Amino acid sequence: MTDRSDDALVAYFSMEIGLDPNMPTYAGGLGVLAGDTIRSAADLEIPMVAVTLLHRRGYFYQRLDEQGWQHEEPVAWPITDFCKPIPQRVTVDIESRTVHVAAWQFRVRGESGHEVPVYLLDTDLPENQPWDRTLTDQLYGGDEYYRLCQEVVLGIGGYRLLRELGYNHVRRFHMNEGHAALLVLALLEEKLASRSYEQGVPADLIDAVREQCVFTTHTPVPAGHDQFAPDLAHRVLGDRRCSWLKDCGHDQSLNLTQLALRGSRFVNGVAMKHGEVSQSLFPGYPIHSITNGVHAVTWAAPAFHALYDRYLPDWRRDQLSLRYAISIPSDAIWNAHQEAKRMIVEQVNRDTNAGFDRDVLTLGFARRAATYKRGALIFHDIERLAKIAEQQGPLQIVFGGKAHPRDQEGKHLIHRIHEFREALRGRIRIAYLPNYDMTLAKLLCAGVDVWLNTPLPPMEASGTSGMKAAVNGVPSLSVLDGWWIEGHVEDVTGWSIGDRVDTCTEPSGGRDVCHAAALYDKLEQKVMPCFYKDRERFIHIMRQAIALNGGFFNTQRMMAQYLHNAYRLVGEAIRRG
Secondary structure, X not given: OOOOHHHOOEEEEEOOOOOOOOOOOOOOHHHHHHHHHHHHHHHOOOOEEEEEEOOOOEOOEEEEOOOOOEEEEXXXXXHHHOOEEOOOOEEEEEOOEEEEEEEEEEEEEOOOOOEEEXXXXXXXXXXXOOOHHHOOOEOOOXXXXXXXXXXXXXXXXXXXXXXXXXXXXXXEEEEEXXXXXXXXXXXXXXXXXXXXXXXXXXXXXXXXXXXXXXXXXXXXXXHHOOEEOHHHHHHHHOHHHHHHHHHOOOOOOEEHHHHHHHOOOEEEEOOHHHHHHHHHHOOOOOOEEOOOOEOHHHHOOHHHHHHHHHHOOOOOOOHHHHHXXXXXXXXXXXXXXXXXXXXXXXXXXXXXXXXXXXOOEEEEEEOOOOHHHOOOHHHOOHHHHHHHHHHHOOEEEEEEOOOOOOOHHHXXXXXXXXXXXXXXXXXXXXXXXXXXXXXXXXXXHHHOOEEEEOOOOOOOOOOOHHHXXXXXXXXXXXXXXXXXHHHOOEOOOEEEEOOOOOOOOOOOOHHHXXXXXXXXXXXXXXXXXXXXXXXXXXXXXXXXXXXHHHOOOEHHHHHHHHHHHHXXXXXXXXOOO
16 A cells, blocks of 8 residues: 555544545535545645545436426446545445445545545445445435445444554544444444453443544434434344443434444534534533534635635635735626626526526525525515515526435425526526536535525534635625524625524514515615625625635634644644654
């Protein structure tokens, strides 16, 4: 091996990682955040190694019919164009049978040339049974049995592969969401193998495992916390491992979030508010906060690359230097934005024939199509919305986002947005771009004029799309939840929808009424007048979005916090030799 495996002090485990726009190894924000994390680790020369699954068939390719109904197709991608196979193999036991696990390597190269190796686990091997060969095919596919088997491959198989590769001096194992929590059992198993015990797992061994692990929880939504019935856990893991689970505090069902909490020395949410919400969900554990960020170099549009290279020459190496954008001339920022806007307008018109105009205020909304994200909130009163556009100036809105294949409500949400598009035809231009991915996200976040976000509080753990927009000078118009509570300064970095303290007194469902009214008020009284009648002030808000939000909400800052607070590796020689 060319890797200096003895140098790796952090091992990062994630079910999905957005490594390359053309590799469908991610579904959405969790995977994209994981990719940005690794890119910044490479920039900062952090001695890290990462583990994920290969996902031969990806998440899915989204096609939308004329009525806006989503249809899913598997994704075919040329693995050998991106990854190279490695000779090392390991096995895992699933339901008392042996499953062989191979891996492919992808290398993430940082600005200084430092590389972080990523290993993508693969069970499509001739020595495996036909069904086992599909285990690493589809991200978030199949039933609970399929999911738990995948998580055995990730947590236990991934750990065994690192040992096989010679990663013997890892100080911290970072579990990015609970999918990787069976890593705790793998660590425990190794420690038990070196000691004899009669009954139960000694507390000191559990403490030793805890000292090695860090856990980041990403969502307060129940569906984001994998749980499995006791009979399924026993069937897949076996009685011996399930007895260890009992020693780790599991009496009934297998809850991977609880396992990760019990097995970690440091636990964090992904925004200050999310840390508070997580603490209320899991009161028995101290939960910290490290607010997410984005990898600015990845998400800045080409025009903003050129702008920053000219005015902020150190920004690629030091993304915190975006704070000096406060000195960039207005016309330079506006010209860069106009180029980014030209690209998304051309994409929209090419894909949807929506007739978008570069001179029209353009709102962008692109998220996973989940009901709590309330993608259709802006259409709560379409007559008022149309009247605002008639009186204040023309308006166009571009949407994107996939619904999980089993989320019928999410699919219906996409269909409803298409119905609103037809209802508003001739008054407001609306487009829904299919197959939202990293490539499209980069165009959208950079090219719209204002980024719209309308989650139902407190369901937004963090949200990173608005951070990507800020890197490109696009201010947010957002409900105060997730990261926006920290990034919002009214009329400075953007605008809020509603207040931080929920004062809505409407009856059931009233927060939709209140937030829609607040959204219309801000569009009518602040956003549209600023865009159409006070362009210099609008550009000033763009500039401050870059300086205050782009300069802080990036993964270089985030990784520095992980180093100091979670990994506790600062002060050590984290680069040997």
